[in-house]
Amino acid sequence: MNKTNITGIHHLAIQANDFQATCRFYEALGLVPYHSWTLPEFNITDAALLQIPGTGSFIEIFDKDANVAAQGRRRQPGETPVTGAILHLALTVEDVDAAYVHALSLGAVSCIAPNDLSLGQPPLKIRNALVYGLDGEVIEFITVFA
Numbered sequence: 505m506n507k508t509n510i511t512g513i514h515h516l517a518i519q520a521n522d523f524q525a526t527c528r529f530y531e532a533l534g535l536v537p538y539h540s541w542t543l544p545e546f547n548i549t550d551a552a553l554l555q556i557p558g559t560g561s562f563i564e565i566f567d568k569d570a571n572v573a574a575q576g577r578r579r580q581p582g583e584t585p586v587t588g589a590i591l592h593l594a595l596t597v598e599d600v601d602a603a604y605v606h607a608l609s610l611g612a613v614s615c616i617a618p619n620d621l622s623l624g625q626p627p628l629k630i631r632n633a634l635v636y637g638l639d640g641e642v643i644e645f646i647t648v649f650a
Contacts, residue, residue, distance in 0.1 A: 515553065515562035516593050519574065520639050523550045523567045525611075529638050530554050530563055532610050533595075533603070538562060547571040556595070563593070585640035592634065592642035603645040604633035612637055618645075 520526035531537065535554035542548055550567040566572050575588040597603040601618045608614060612635035620631050629649040637643050 515564045517564040594644040597645045600631045600645045607635045
């Protein structure tokens with residue numbers, strides 16, 4: 505079997521209903537602006553990479569009219585997001601409860617309140633919480649215990 509040379513996850517892309525508000529939301533969660541651009545041939549007026557500090561991982565944000573590759577169909581205005589193959593964005597945090605409360609204060613909506621889980625055998629112990637971001641994306645805050 506051939507293996508690839510994958511070394512990590514570079515980014516997760518979000519198409520924002522309100523580009524500036526979505527950038528501010530993720531910056532308030534602690535991500536750092538890294539790069540921004542336009543690309544008229546793909547109708548991209550606004551695009552940005554926000555970096556997760558201390559990593560080579562990013563969230564890429566596009567304006568609502570950008571013509572970018574995406575799974576499924578585009579949701580209609582006011583429609584609940586359509587579920588596709590990518591289920592959520594999981595962000596490792598030091599304090600799940602604090603991240604959850606902070607996200608809610610920034611306009612996120614609760615999906616699953618903070619809770620402890622023991623997964624599989626041997627048990628993998630985690631604490632997590634999930635919220636819906638400003639554009640309907642599901643964001644999981646997670647701490648994995650050794």
